[in-house]
Amino acid sequence: RKEVEQDPGPFNVPEGATVAFNCTYSNSASQSFFWYRQDCRKEPKLLMSVYSSGNEDGRFTAQLNRASQYISLLIRDSKLSDSATYLCVVNIANAGKSTFGDGTTLTVKP
Amino acid sequence: DAGVTQSPTHLIKTRGQQVTLRCSPKSGHDTVSWYQQALGQGPQFIFQYYEEEERQRGNFPDRFSGHQFPNYSSELNVNALLLGDSALYLCASSPGTGSNQPQHFGDGTRLSIL
Numbered sequence: 001r002k003e004v005e006q007d008p009g010p011f012n013v014p015e016g017a018t019v020a021f022n023c024t025y026s027n028s029a030s031q032s033f034f035w036y037r038q039d040c041r042k043e044p045k046l047l048m049s050v051y052s053s054g055n056e057d058g059r060f061t062a063q064l065n066r067a068s069q070y071i072s073l074l075i076r077d078s079k080l081s082d083s084a085t086y087l088c089v090v091n092i093a094n095a096g097k098s099t100f101g102d103g104t105t106l107t108v109k110p
Numbered sequence: 111d112a113g114v115t116q117s118p119t120h121l122i123k124t125r126g127q128q129v130t131l132r133c134s135p136k137s138g139h140d141t142v143s144w145y146q147q148a149l150g151q152g153p154q155f156i157f158q159y160y161e162e163e164e165r166q167r168g169n170f171p172d173r174f175s176g177h178q179f180p181n182y183s184s185e186l187n188v189n190a191l192l193l194g195d196s197a198l199y200l201c202a203s204s205p206g207t208g209s210n211q212p213q214h215f216g217d218g219t220r221l222s223i224l
Binding site: 092 | 143145150151152153154155158160165166168198200202207209210211212213214215216217218220
């Protein structure tokens with residue numbers, strides 16, 4: 001079983017739709033959580049950090065459930081430019097590395 | 111404010127050869143991590159360098175080695191290349207080794223082994 005698991009998708013949605021991605025992690029020592037976005041053949045770019053209280057950045061909302069070891073990302077009012085692969089990332093306390101899921105692919109269509 | 115820079119962008123090698131990839135961290139960052147990303151997968155952690163020492167290592171063989179220089183830049187060396195080493199190699203930097211710091215990535219080096 002992978003340390004960080006994501007539904008690979010693909011998710012194909014129309015513009016304006018709301019879409020949610022889920023991520024589970026197995027190491028209870030996980031301390032920090034992030035969502036990254038990766039465009040085709042490009043490097044991952046930080047989308048947002050995920051806080052226990054949940055946090056929002058414009059159309060994007062991230063949630064963390066430590067008890068269930070579960071992270072989510074909600075995208076409202078999807079734009080064509082949101083098409084990308086979304087990577088769930090977990091940092092374990094004192095491990096000095098980031099553990100990535102394999103990503104969920106989103107395609108937003110006109 | 112320069113971000114993470116990597117060189118070269120692309121590289122083609124044959125089995126058995128050796129390769130060196132280079133990375134300069136984002137300004138103000140002193141910690142460099144290397145990742146390997148195969149097609150359709152997330153980046154896999156290779157190792158991390160801080161204060162010119164390897165601090166953490168992922169599940170990669172000794173053919174993968176690295177170095178960090180006093181100016182915080184880093185190199186990744188891979189010996190005895192295998193076909194399976196074909197991947198995107200990503201360098202990431204952060205300020206310190208704390209687990210609450212997100213990684214900032216370079217554009218990557220796309221390595222193809224023939």
